[in-house]
Amino acid sequence: MFVRRSVPTCVILSIVTCGIYMLYWYVCVINEVDAVTEEPGPGGGMCLLLTIVTCGIYNVYWGWKMGDKLDASRARHGVVPGSFSILFLLLNLFGMTIVTLAITQSELNHYSPNP
Numbered sequence: 001m002f003v004r005r006s007v008p009t010c011v012i013l014s015i016v017t018c019g020i021y022m023l024y025w026y027v028c029v030i031n032e033v034d035a036v037t038e039e040p041g042p043g044g045g046m047c048l049l050l051t052i053v054t055c056g057i058y059n060v061y062w063g064w065k066m067g068d069k070l071d072a073s074r075a076r077h078g079v080v081p082g083s084f085s086i087l088f089l090l091l092n093l094f095g096m097t098i099v100t101l102a103i104t105q106s107e108l109n110h111y112s113p114n115p
Contacts, residue, residue, distance in 0.1 A: 002032050004112040007102045014098055022098060023048060029104050030066070036111045037069040056095075063092030063100050070107050 005025075014022035027044030034041050042050070050058040067084030074081045084103070091100045 002036065002108060002112045003028070004109050005105055007105050007109075010105060011098060011102060022101065025101055025105075026051075026097070029101055029108065030062070032108050033066055033069055033104060036108060037073040039069050039072070041065070041069075059097060060089060060092045063088035063097070066100070066104055070104065074107075 010021070010025050014025065027048055030041065030044035030047050034043070041047070047058065047062055051062065064085050067086070067088035070084045071081040084107075088100045088103070091097070
């Protein structure tokens with residue numbers, strides 16, 4: 001099930017809670033991308049754990065993989081795919097995961113059945 005989330009609200013909550021909400025948002029986005037793209041992955045909780053254990057290195061890989069999944073999903077739905085994988089890889093490499101989450105959430109909102 002996909003939840004339509006307001007990107008500005010998620011970013012503000014992430015900042016106000018000193019990143020705690022971002023951890024929750026990270027897990028939700030991963031699970032929802034897996035459901036939308038119909039390409040199961042390790043799951044949000046496992047990705048968060050791997051990111052913590054590898055001191056953020058897994059997060060860089062995760063950015064590339066999420067971008068790849070979203071590009072493939074866009075192509076399946078007749079939308080011109082971008083180069084999300086490269087963009088997300090670079091954003092996560094430079095510690096801007098919140099921007100990756102915002103872009104991914106924006107893409108997910110297009111698939112949400114809620115108005």
